[in-house]
Amino acid sequence: MQNQKYHFCQSYFQYCRNKTAPVKVGNVTIGGDSPIRVQSMTTTNTLDTAATVEQSLKIARAGGELVRITTQGRREALNLKSIKESLTRLGCEVPLVADVHFNPSAADIAAQLIEKVRINPGNFTGGAKKFRHIEAGSEEDREGLEQIRQKLIPFLRQCKKHFTAIRIGVNHGSLSDRIMSKYGDTPEGMVESCMEYLRICREENFNDVVLSIKSSNTRVMVHTVRLLVHRMGEENMSYPIHLGVTEAGSGEDGRLKSAVGIGALLIDGIGDTLRVSLTEPPENEIPVAKSLVHYISKKANHPPVAETNPQHYSPCSYVKRQTHQVETIGGENVVAVAADIRNVPPELLQFHTLPEVIICHSNQINHLPENLHNTRLVVEHQSNKFGHKPGTIPLFKIDEEWHHFDGPVFVELTYPDLNSHNANRLRSKKDTVLLLKSNNINSTAEQRAFFMTMQNLGLSHPVIIHGYYEDKNLKDFQLKAAADKGLLFLDGYGDGLCLSTPNITTSQAIQTSFGILQASRVRFTKTEFISCPGCGRTLFDLQKTAEKIQKKTSHLKGLKIAIMGCIVNGIGEMADADYGYVGAGPGRISLFRNRELIKKSIPEEQAVNELIKLIKSYGDWVDPIE
Known part of the structure; x- marks a missing residue:
């Protein structure tokens, strides 16, 4: 028995992986009957071949089956050839994935050199967000969609020629002005951003596509991925899904947040590959990802659960079950x-x-x-x-x-x-x-x-x-x-x-x-840190900075602080954050409050203290209890 309004898995009551089309990425297959693949991303400068190779080896030796590398521009894209050749000489055949933002020409180059290219619909063709309103159905709206076709189709043909797979990776924080104008910062907008690209892929008969929709908010991430799978089903698509909670943070909090978001989807059979994003060395992500996959896979062939009518179930939006109060439990009380x-x-x-x-x-x-x-x-x-x-x-x-x-x-x-x-x-x-x-x-x-x-x-x-x-x-x-x-x-x-x-x-x-x-977003009892794992675009020591900020602000119960390596997803992923600490250039930091830029390009050595001053100036600071 199934709720047909949002059909996103084979059963709510029996563990069974969703059927997806297989996609070859070098010597690894994602989807189909293949096991769930785990991967990570380097944090080195892509132009530093030796450092990137060394970190890629660490990821592969830890059990990572794909390695993603940030690819800001043409120079970084061209250097992927040297990185690939060095890994091959060392006997490492792990497939490489170029992570491209804002630069379609870098994506075209990478498609000729390595096994997979990740593009972000929010910035692949339109460049940086300008936060302009674009009227739905207007000439500017139609021109924006045509611009996607003009840049995406040649890229897809390049990928087809070189047997290169792609990942269409939508981030909660980087939707285009076109999509934001139509849908706002919503699951529906994130899904439509992905579907626009998928429809062009199908027109071009290009099928080597993996999809991801990520957010630092586990509720948004889970509901949006479910909606994406549902929408694909309506249009007879079955592309494999990459899972991840962006900016999950570090330590215990990062692991719990990743397990909640990724685990919720894996339990329903969704997910063909995943990355646990931690503000730690990337090889640390692999054991966590592998443990999660192993644990969920053991649920196969579990004793049957009696089916019931899911008529009240709301899988793509949050609706709390209404209860009456007994003592201090239920009703309007906190969980x-x-x-x-x-x-x-x-x-x-x-x-x-x-x-x-x-x-x-x-x-x-x-x-x-x-x-x-x-x-x-x-x-x-x-x-x-x-x-x-x-x-x-x-x-x-x-x-x-x-x-x-x-x-x-x-x-x-x-x-x-x-x-x-x-x-x-x-x-x-x-x-x-x-x-x-x-x-x-x-x-x-x-x-x-x-x-x-x-x-x-x-x-x-x-x-x-x-x-x-x-x-x-x-x-x-x-x-x-x-x-x-x-x-x-x-x-x-x-x-x-x-x-x-x-x-x-x-x-x-x-x-x-x-x-x-x-x-799980139902009760906040400590500071919430939205902290990215870093990549080659990060121009400061993200891990040490995150530790420093957490040490000074972890007593601010319920406050949300984002620590972001760069502006690619930084401003958008701070949608939930009260304050943001974002890399603005070499040794420079910008500070935000509720997405609004407050202080620009502060010297890094002053930035943490300036963040604390900013929090105090808006009355959100309390002194820690000794």
């Missing part, structure tokens, strides 16, 4: 974080940050912090032999007599438990919070089906999404939890998140929950 410590050994019980809910056995209460004024204590009913202590809430299993209890209750259940008998019990007891668990290896599909069924039954009880992980490695746990649960919050489901693990400290599980909610 809560819960800690289930029932399986946690005493030595791992740490509470550097308190969650809204702690779930425990009665004999664990004495191990908890004393200051729990804002935390609801939920005690497992079976373990409470001496009655419930004042201020605690009982937790029942679904088959117990919870519906006769006087007062609010928590009830743990799975999707198969949502039968007519239990639905009637829920109707009779409104002050019930559900703790939704899953034993299915595709817990995401099963829990999504639960929410769809709740909506179909007209049940508005708040639900805390539960996940149990036995990983001993913190990064593995975080990657899996973010991939599994992020999709549900992106789709408007869930009033809380509870991650249970017997091998990770409670404090780390709580912090991971907060991180996933922030990456």
Whole structure:
């Protein structure tokens, strides 16, 4: 059973990769029956052959199957030949991808020398954005489309002649003035920007095309890729998809954001190749990408999930499931974080940050912090032999007599438990919070089906999404939890998140929950950094600068700060950012507030302090707590 309005995957309830056409990129095939390919991008100056070759080797040795290289102009495009020849002499046959912006002639040269060229519809023909309004259907609009044809068709013919593949890569931050005038900065505009190019490719019978639509906002990225796949289906297209969250940042935050956005699409079978964009050395991206692909691929052949009618599902726009409030959960409350410590050994019980809910056995209460004024204590009913202590809430299993209890209750259940008998019990007891668990290896599909069924039954009880992980490695746990649960919050489901693990400290599980909610755009509890990975266009030390800015501003809860290497996507990708720090030239930085240029071409050594002054001048600064 499928919602035909937005048909973007084969099933909402069974993991199955979308069928796409195979595209050859040198000795690698993307799409078709091929495995999901992982790749990265060099951060070196493309004219520095030795440095670019060295970094390409590091990427390939880490398991990268394609290497992308920034190609600003004709000189950089011509030097791709030397880079390719050097790699071949060293026995490295990894396909190279030229990353071209603003310069169709550089794309034409690259198409003759290496295996693939990435072009951006937002700046391939129109140059830098001028932020002009262009009336839909006007002569200027028609001329803009004709200009695309005049520059794209010769490029495609060059690619066909040299068996060169292309990637049409749309970025949220670099839509053309034509598209912005018609659609605004929207998923519909991003998709149409891509489709204009695809239709010309089909007219030219050029099929070696890979597509990407990226954003630093995971919600925008996921909804837009789904819409693109749907639109392609309407026009009988099946090009392979490249996945990525742009400007994801570094460290834990960058990995969580990437796992949420990329994982949400992989779980629905979308994605033939991917890049995890981190503000770190590019070879660091590969293990994260490979781990994500490996984890999602294990969901194949999972136990069946009973299908339900997805009539209320909104996959291409955010619509939050409406719930009623019980205690401090649901309704208009922020999405809560819960800690289930029932399986946690005493030595791992740490509470550097308190969650809204702690779930425990009665004999664990004495191990908890004393200051729990804002935390609801939920005690497992079976373990409470001496009655419930004042201020605690009982937790029942679904088959117990919870519906006769006087007062609010928590009830743990799975999707198969949502039968007519239990639905009637829920109707009779409104002050019930559900703790939704899953034993299915595709817990995401099963829990999504639960929410769809709740909506179909007209049940508005708040639900805390539960996940149990036995990983001993913190990064593995975080990657899996973010991939599994992020999709549900992106789709408007869930009033809380509870991650249970017997091998990770409670404090780390709580912090991971907060991180996933922030990456999923439903709750902001710390500074949001939109930080690009850097490339050959970056003219300052992006990694060190990002670390410096994060160290000085990470206490500014809810503020969004963009740290961008250059202006190619910088201004546009700051759509969500309150403040922007953008490379303007060698040793020069420009500062933005809400996309507006405030200070231009500041010396790099002064720029971080000037950024702080700017934040203070608009009243967004608070001093850190010592």
